[in-house]
């Protein structure tokens with residue numbers, strides 16, 4: 457036995473854990489694994505339209521976190537249009553209200569347009585009827601702090617909604633640069649939620665992986681990767697607004713995380729239930 461082997465006291469600990477605890481850990485890994493797949497599906501659903509085209513691509517990542525440059529005649533849907541067509545669609549019961557909002561947003565969501573249309577059929581009215589119960593500051597919901605549309609349910613404040621309806625910023629030549637769809641407050645919220653939760657189960661899975669009987673070199677190589685990938689991923693969310701290469705870094709880190717994390721889960725599950733645990737060296 458080499459020195460390295462002797463120091464590798466964690467090796468084989470996992471299969472030596474009592475069966476009851478291994479059953480618990482198996483359930484944990486299945487929940488975490490499934491949760492991760494659902495989270496990826498959610499990313500796809502949420503962001504695939506970000507660049508105005510169906511399907512998830514690097515431009516979607518760029519549109520959300522970085523600065524997307526598009527030919528001037530290409531229209532990028534605003535954050536509100538994306539949400540109205542996506543996650544917020546379910547809150548609009550009235551088909552006509554949906555069309556009023558969609559048309560107004562597609563046409564740039566101007567302040568004047570907010571009041572256009574027959575009485576009771578204006579975008580302002582549609583916002584009041586469908587959105588303000590959650591997005592009015594007086595509603596006290598979490599989302600109303602992050603994305604407020606007005607002081608109370610009867611007043612839409614254009615100043616407040618303008619970041620969500622804006623779709624283009626300054627132009628350069630024949631191209632337009634679109635600012636990140638994630639505003640700073642939104643990024644703060646998304647960051648702290650993710651940074652306090654994802655590393656926790658990443659840590660648990662990596663520790664379990666270290667306790668398997670897979671070759672030391674493989675464990676040594678794969679154990680730190682997901683956590684390191686998170687460092688690059690989380691930093692990328694912030695840095696992509698300033699420098700475009702971080703768009704690739706964050707997308708690459710996210711992909712790498714998923715692959716190695718998935719591999720670790722499978723490797724742990726196999727090792728945990730593989731027969732003949734090694735006899736652990738004593739002392």
Ligand code: HEC
Nearest residue numbers: 535536539540543544547548586587590599602603620642
């Ligand atoms: C039942 C409560 C509720 C209603 C009604 C509702 N929303 Fe939301 N909205 C939320 C929540 C919660 C989020 C954040 C979750 C998410 O991003 O999916 C959100 C997020 C958003 C965002 C993204 C904010 C950001 O920071 O990027 C926009 C834009 C938005 N909603 C627009 C609308 C519009 C327009 C309507 C009306 C058609 C509407 N919402 C109705 C709860 C609501």
